[in-house]
Amino acid sequence: MELTINVIDAFTDATFKGNPAAVIITENWLSVDLMQSIAVENNLSETAFVKKIDNQHYEIRWFSPITEIDFCGHATLAASFVIFSKSNGLKTINFFAKAVGDLSVTKMDNGYIQMSFPNRKPKVIDDIPLALLNGLSIKPAEVLLNDQGYFVVYEQEADVLNVIPNNELLKQLAPFDVVVTSKSSEYDFISRYFWPANGGDEDPVTGSIHSGLAPYWASKLNKSKLIAYQASKRGGKLICSIEGSKVYISGKAVQYLEGKITV
Structure with a gap:
């Protein structure tokens, strides 16, 4: 069986930055074992498997090299980028994921892709x-x-940048991951994300955790629109806004690879 695969750098406008995700779109679900094996072989933070229902409606599942993930923002952004790139004139996509329900995604005129997540x-x-x-x-x-996950708040931006995780200990917190965060001099807030129990040592840019970070900092800073930066080695910028039960997270993405895999 031959499958088309795309690798997209998400939450960035430059290749080799942001968080890379693989995207595979199918008419029918592959077996769980096969999806997990492909994710292991890809060895990226996530591989998104997308089942097409019609031109605007899709189901989505996310796999790290270790396990299936309930919720992944950057791979949703990557999958949306692929679908929008192949569908001229399409402005809105609706995904369904079992753990989080319906996720609406909009292609903005300014080049950003905006995702609607639960608060x-x-x-x-x-x-x-x-x-x-x-x-x-x-x-x-x-x-x-x-x-x-656990949200660790620091008073100093330097603490987020300099903290050293012991991932063998953090792994004991499974199924929860750990995000560290603080206010920022350049952005509204910054963060780093450690997930040894579910994916790896440090995730480059984590869209899903901003559905918790954004409302937390919105209440602290008394503002509903925020600019966030995930301060990993690759780094990534996220535009966040909060409207009641919804958190809107926007980012850019760039194509790195399109190819075929044989399984």
């Missing part, structure tokens, strides 16, 4: 796991939690 604002916790406290080289100012 997953985290809640403050008092009982902080020792694996989290001992798994980060800098003590948190505050810790919160949502369905995806």
